[in-house]
Amino acid sequence: MTARMGTARLGPAERATALRRMAAQELDVVVIGGGVVGAGVALDAATRGLTVGLLETRDFASGTSSRSSKLIHGGLRYLEQLNFDLVREALQERALLLQRIAPHLVRPVPFLFPLTHLGWERPYVGAGLTLYDTLGFSLGFTRGVPGHRHLSRRRALRLAPALRRTAFSGAVQYWDAQVDDARYVMTMLRTAATYGAEVASRAQVVGFLREGERVTGVRALDLEDGVELDVRARQVVNATGVWTDDIQELVGGRGQIHVRASKGVHLVVPRDRIHSLTGIILRTEKSVLFVIPWGRHWIIGTTDTRWDLDRAHPAASRSDIDYVLEHVNRVLSVPLSRDDVEGVYAGLRPLLSGESEETSKLSREHVVAHPVPGLVMVAGGKYTTYRVMARDAVDAVVHGLDQRVPPSCTDRIPLAGAEGYQALWNSRQRLAGSSGLHVARIEHLLQRYGSLIDEVITLIERDPSLALPLTGADDYLRAEIVHAATHEGARHLNDALSRRTHISIETFHRGLAVAEEVAELMAGPLGWDDEQIKREIEHYTKRIEAERLSQEQDTDQEADAIRLGAPEIVPVVGPAS
Numbered sequence: 197m198t199a200r201m202g203t204a205r206l207g208p209a210e211r212a213t214a215l216r217r218m219a220a221q222e223l224d225v226v227v228i229g230g231g232v233v234g235a236g237v238a239l240d241a242a243t244r245g246l247t248v249g250l251l252e253t254r255d256f257a258s259g260t261s262s263r264s265s266k267l268i269h270g271g272l273r274y275l276e277q278l279n280f281d282l283v284r285e286a287l288q289e290r291a292l293l294l295q296r297i298a299p300h301l302v303r304p305v306p307f308l309f310p311l312t313h314l315g316w317e318r319p320y321v322g323a324g325l326t327l328y329d330t331l332g333f334s335l336g337f338t339r340g341v342p343g344h345r346h347l348s349r350r351r352a353l354r355l356a357p358a359l360r361r362t363a364f365s366g367a368v369q370y371w372d373a374q375v376d377d378a379r380y381v382m383t384m385l386r387t388a389a390t391y392g393a394e395v396a397s398r399a400q401v402v403g404f405l406r407e408g409e410r411v412t413g414v415r416a417l418d419l420e421d422g423v424e425l426d427v428r429a430r431q432v433v434n435a436t437g438v439w440t441d442d443i444q445e446l447v448g449g450r451g452q453i454h455v456r457a458s459k460g461v462h463l464v465v466p467r468d469r470i471h472s473l474t475g476i477i478l479r480t481e482k483s484v485l486f487v488i489p490w491g492r493h494w495i496i497g498t499t500d501t502r503w504d505l506d507r508a509h510p511a512a513s514r515s516d517i518d519y520v521l522e523h524v525n526r527v528l529s530v531p532l533s534r535d536d537v538e539g540v541y542a543g544l545r546p547l548l549s550g551e552s553e554e555t556s557k558l559s560r561e562h563v564v565a566h567p568v569p570g571l572v573m574v575a576g577g578k579y580t581t582y583r584v585m586a587r588d589a590v591d592a593v594v595h596g597l598d599q600r601v602p603p604s605c606t607d608r609i610p611l612a613g614a615e616g617y618q619a620l621w622n623s624r625q626r627l628a629g630s631s632g633l634h635v636a637r638i639e640h641l642l643q644r645y646g647s648l649i650d651e652v653i654t655l656i657e658r659d660p661s662l663a664l665p666l667t668g669a670d671d672y673l674r675a676e677i678v679h680a681a682t683h684e685g686a687r688h689l690n691d692a693l694s695r696r697t698h699i700s701i702e703t704f705h706r707g708l709a710v711a712e713e714v715a716e717l718m719a720g721p722l723g724w725d726d727e728q729i730k731r732e733i734e735h736y737t738k739r740i741e742a743e744r745l746s747q748e749q750d751t752d753q754e755a756d757a758i759r760l761g762a763p764e765i766v767p768v769v770g771p772a773s
């Protein structure tokens with residue numbers, strides 16, 4: 197088994213090999229889209245023994261899968277909509293991810309639910325949370341998080357002194373789980389590659405190969421060098437989230453599944469701006485607003501509005517930011533202002549269309565379809581249930597393959613870095629001693645790499661200057677940037693600053709103050725010359741400037757027009773002139 201040979205890397209050489217291999221053979225399945233669903237499909241198929249390729253047009257997880265609330269949850273509001281099956285399924289996945297599949301990446305997080313109505317609200321919320329906790333138990337698994345508890349206003353204020361005393365009458369605290377969404381996808385892709393999947397980013401599917409009506413593969417464009425390649429496959433899976441309909445159009449005609457986009461905006465503020473030991477969930481007119489602990493920060497969100505503009509770079513407007521601030525300030529004793537906002541990000545929910553005009557009421561359940569022979573589409577759902585979506589999609593693939601293939605086994609496949617994590621966590625003091633790193637740093641690294649921490653420490657042993665933190669973003673070590681380029685598929689400055697780390701939303705300078713240092717660290721492994729370093733920095737700077745300016749605009753249209761002003765990609769080859 198390949199796992200014994202070590203975890204696969206996603207460096208530049210591995211990308212080139214993957215593309216070459218994809219072009220050289222007929223695969224069982226090729227997956228379009230490197231978000232959580234596509235990555236899940238690749239892992240599911242590879243671990244059933246199928247030959248798999250995956251093509252992602254931008255960076256892995258650069259679509260919705262790096263822009264979520266980063267919660268692994270059943271969804272309290274689906275409970276209110278009486279969608280018990282969806283909640284039960286999601287909570288079972290939560291237990292599995294927390295305890296077996298990715299204990300290094302998924303962890304429990306507490307939320308305080310402030311009560312504002314005397315009388316009926318406490319029994320109502322209490323009954324809902326009792327059900328939520330009960331649905332969380334699944335066969336063979338404990339829930340993985342503590343149960344809820346009722347709190348008086350005084351005890352709630354002790355946990356969350358930031359709350360305005362007059363804004364609530366008491367509270368209930370419950371537990372869910374959270375994840376670094378982009379890191380999870382990348383780790384899943386490394387795991388899939390370890391089981392033999394060929395994966396490549398910056399490779400856009402631009403057409404389909406056909407034999408009569410049947411789809412027999414895809415035509416892809418390597419965006420790094422402009423070369424086209426044909427990837428033949430017995431089945432193709434469309435896992436492109438909010439781009440599902442575009443792929444359907446490439447294959448011709450309108451399919452059975454329609455996906456539309458709903459925008460959700462989050463703000464990031466420093467941890468010291470809200471004095472609380474727990475996350476907070478607030479009801480809004482349409483949905484809920486979360487205040488989520490995130491390292492030395494809080495993530496606050498989200499909004500829910502229809503979006504028909506650019507899907508690669510959805511822009512947050514001034515109105516979105518004001519909406520979030522206004523809602524959170526309703527309960528804070530010291531209100532937040534725009535000056536407190538370090539980072540802003542916007543994502544697009546892939547919603548199955550046609551059921552309701554109100555996007556927040558559209559179904560979060562997923563659909564798998566076989567629109568033409570040789571093509572499977574999977575869409576909808578949510579991050580938490582990606583594994584179920586992937587399993588269902590590969591079941592459909594198997595149906596089309598007409599051969600015996602074992603059932604899904606991803607419920608028993610830990611992601612890279614999960615095995616040995618607990619033992620390393622227990623030995624973190626010793627690891628700190630032997631590596632010379634502070635124990636708090638080791639903890640941070642273990643929660644990002646799990647047992648793959650060795651890879652980062654080996655880099656430091658070879659070059660001790662990599663043990664230094666980045667100047668201006670000291671949550672991260674210089675070694676982590678090199679590792680992102682050599683092992684984690686980061687191909688551009690933006691990938692390292694936005695997804696391998698989250699410096700672009702976790703600092704007031706949004707990454708500009710470290711752009712040069714990070715680009716220089718990436719240059720070695722990626723073979724950049726001075727010209728390329730300069731282009732990377734220019735590109736990133738333009739992106740941040742455009743985002744900042746778009747966030748000053750009142751409307752989506754104005755924000756979108758400005759955000760579109762920043763170029764899409766920095767090709768490694770010189771621009772065609």
Ligand SMILES: Cc1cc2nc3c(=O)[nH]c(=O)nc-3n(C[C@H](O)[C@H](O)[C@H](O)COP(=O)(O)OP(=O)(O)OC[C@H]3O[C@@H](n4cnc5c(N)ncnc54)[C@H](O)[C@@H]3O)c2cc1C
Pocket residue numbers: 228229230231232233234251252253254255256257258259260261262263264265266267268269399400401402435436437438439458459460461498542543544545546576577578579580581
């Ligand atoms: C604001 C917000 C908050 C959310 N919060 C949560 C949460 O807390 N918990 C939860 O469970 N869910 C949450 N969700 C939902 C969850 O994030 C999504 O359901 C999930 O990430 C969708 O993953 P995906 O793989 O389907 O899509 P994506 O991540 O968008 O992946 C699709 C990929 O396809 C690629 N692609 C498109 N066209 C092509 C092409 N031609 N060739 C190659 N590649 C292509 C794209 O670049 C993209 O990377 C949230 C969503 C949003 C928007």
